[in-house]
Amino acid sequence: MDLKVININGQLLTDSRDVADMVDKRHSDLLRSIDGYVDILLNAKLRSADFFVESSYEDTTGRTLPCYHLTKKGCDMVANKLTGKKGVVFTAMYVTKFEEMEKQLFNLNQPSYTIDDPIQRAERWIIEQKEKQQLKLQNAQKEQIINELQPKATYYDLVLQNKSLLSVSKIAKDYGMSARTFNKLLHELGVQFRQGDCWLLYQQYADKGYTQSKTHTIDSEKSKMHTYWTQKGRLFIYELLKSRKGILPIMERENQQVG
Template sequence: MGELVFIHNNQPVTDSLTIAEVFGKDHGNVLKDIRKQIEYAGPDFGRVNFYESTYTNSQNKQMPKFDLTEEAFVLVAMSYNTKEAVRMKIRFIQEFKRMREQLAEINKPSYMIDDPIERAKKWIEEQKEKQKLKTENLVLTQQVNEMQPKASYYDMILQNKSLLSVTKIAKDYGMSARAMNAKLHELGVQYKQGDIWLLYAKYQDKGYTQTTTHVIDADKARVSTKWTQKGRLFIYELLKNEGILPIIERDQEGEAS
């Protein structure tokens, strides 16, 4: 038998498989009991206390199961009234209490931790989370502004769905992506937040970029900023004013001279 209670979505829960095993019941019957209680309790209670999921059985098939909060567990186990069942309910309730205390300890803010080493570790975790949220908020702000470019006839002509990485644009100038990003930063166009370059607010609603998210797996995703054709022309004009021309125009100037 595994743990009676475990953490799911930052709260203590048990599941229908554990209930079936502990109370000596068929899992199919436990599922019927759960669905009956969901029907009786109503959708509002059911939505926040019963979480339907799946597990892989011995035949390697995906089968239904439920995760239950303490309130949901008490509701379902209420009808299990044998002497042994009552003892098991007490064990579950004690385990829910223990898990809540453990979760509260895990989530305790750094300033409340007495041990200096553990306090420092927690503080570092908090700062990483704050930095992550800050980056996500800044990316979201840029994405919202990118969706609201100022319309003009010029914009209509330049509408083009093809997007370019900074690497591609930099190649036109014989530069590396690192050098191009640094130059755009130097010229006050963009700044680096975490691992991503973001436009300063005054450029975000011009239609120069589109921020995209590439999902790597269930836990990881990479956010990147791609340039539109309009953004490419903006960079061209910007760098031209700095005396920096794309390779093809340098070649043309050389031939003319």
């Protein structure tokens, strides 16, 4: 029988059913042996997947049955347990097949212009052109997605850049709260702290564009700073209260009740 070596995601493997045929052993018996090898490897805190990879197949009746994919190391381990002619033949076969596949992989990864054989060079060139076309298609698709999203992002930015400012009293009213209660809530959530008679944002939020402060002149000797929330800040508060406290504006609460 001819041993088949397959490439799965860059890993060279052979099927335990083929190995069983090669060494003239029942597949179920080989599986029990491999199960034992896996237990020993795991107990020794070694990666069993470097030797044996669990898999399955469908038999002629449609049943799903277990099997293993063996790496070259796994074949080494099985071969070491064999004696006589069977062990020699199996070792020679798997070493040869793995070397052939390794060579094929090496050629596939070589640039076409470095391959001497004209047929292999042509085959590699075709693969390179297909890869280039696929990459070009992926880039075009990404560009289209970006272009489709761009109008939405721009519109959103325009909303956030709205110049109208809101006092905390106005935002608090949306939630059915007084400004005093609302300020305390934002303080509890770690958004702001009180300095004198003025509420200021903690440093992590101070440079986000959530607020804008204005100084109002009381008389020739006195002035007072007031903090106003931007539309961006208003959205920040909305998301914060919704995610952290489950608090919604009155309008949304009413919509939920109607729904």
